[in-house]
Amino acid sequence: MKKLLPISIMKMSGAGNTFALIDAREKSDWRDVENSLGKSRAEFAKLVCDHVLGLSTDGFLLIENGSEGFDYDWDFYNSDGSTAEMCGNAARCAARFCYEYLGSSENKACLKFKTGAGLVTAQILGDDEVRVQMPEARFVKESIELKTKSKGVQKFALVNTGVPHLVQKISNLAEATTLKEMAREVRSHADLKPAGANVTFYAEDSKGHINAVTFERGVEDYTLACGTGAVAAALVYSQLSSEKQIKVQMPGGLLSVVFDGKDTHPLMTGGAVFVGEFKYNLEVVG
Known part of the structure; x- marks a missing residue:
């Protein structure tokens, strides 16, 4: 296990709500690492979010290839390893991460995410501002x-x-x-x-x-x-x-x-x- 290469994790903040994000698309380094972890994603989330052994974040988010017409799918975990259907601050962070860090081929400023709560649409406004169309309230x-x-x-x-x-x-x-x-x-x-x-x-x-x-x-x-x-x-x-x-x-x-x-x-x-x-x-x- 100690022979595993380091994995890149981005820490982001949405109004002080902090998240660790990983590129988990099909050809990413994460896929090889995950197969060797010997831990579930929920267990790994607790480590990554930990205040001592991790990045001290409120949540952990894996960005995956989009399915069913979505630009990206996401897999979200709270710091205790539990899942949540939706997180608005994470959605804004995910949008900017995908737009600026993953660099989609179309460089789209409006992105569609498949979440546990369904479709979430995010628009990059510039100056670190992101607008999210939330699920039904x-x-x-x-x-x-x-x-x-x-x-x-x-x-x-x-x-x-x-x-x-x-x-x-x-x-x-x-x-x-x-x-x-x-x-x-x-x-x-x-x-x-x-x-x-x-x-x-x-x-x-x-x-x-x-x-x-x-x-x-x-x-x-x-x-x-x-x-x-x-x-x-x-x-x-x-x-x-x-x-x-x-x-x-x-x-x-x-x-x-x-x-x-x-x-x-x-x-x-x-x-x-x-x-x-x-x-x-x-x-x-x-």
């Missing part, structure tokens, strides 16, 4: 009450923006610090089995501008940003305020969410930046 339950040990009965909106989110409005984002244990409880609440849900808190800053933070499944903590969480918070806020263009400030950066009344697939825009390319020597997997 919808209410599963406009109001759901969950009993918790730490905070008693709590009321949320349950929405799906590619992945499920419990959304709760709070007076200011500082409150989220005291709600962390409650978020950990409801994230895997018995009433939400088997999938559970991410938990997103938001507070209105001004008209059309909210602050939000998400406790993410698979990371099991608040993250600096969550694209599907930003859309989830914006969806709930939009229903209450009738605003269709919403700025969502997350701890790691600003995201823009736009709802078109004729389309249930909102647009999300934000930055995607390269942190660095790493040569992972794989000795840690032996």
Whole structure:
């Protein structure tokens, strides 16, 4: 195992949400390495995302040849090795990675990805900005009450923006610090089995501008940003305020969410930046 050659891994950040990306197309170096790993992709994801032995990222994403008319397929893992159907910040990073690093023959600025949540379309805007047409955003339950040990009965909106989110409005984002244990409880609440849900808190800053933070499944903590969480918070806020263009400030950066009344697939825009390319020597997997 220690004889394996290093594998190139790109670390990227989408509004502070960090990802390790690998070119896993058919003729890539990854294919030979994967056949020799002796570990599943989920196990390898935990190593790559590890704070000590890896790149200290929130997620791990393998970019594969596109199928069924898509430009690329993706295989996404959280830092604990679990999978997620969709990640908005990862989608922006994936688009810029494919456009600038993989260099598709057509050099397309608009890319179609096949994800666990279906089609995700991303458009390269320049200046590290990427716009993603997200999966359908919808209410599963406009109001759901969950009993918790730490905070008693709590009321949320349950929405799906590619992945499920419990959304709760709070007076200011500082409150989220005291709600962390409650978020950990409801994230895997018995009433939400088997999938559970991410938990997103938001507070209105001004008209059309909210602050939000998400406790993410698979990371099991608040993250600096969550694209599907930003859309989830914006969806709930939009229903209450009738605003269709919403700025969502997350701890790691600003995201823009736009709802078109004729389309249930909102647009999300934000930055995607390269942190660095790493040569992972794989000795840690032996």
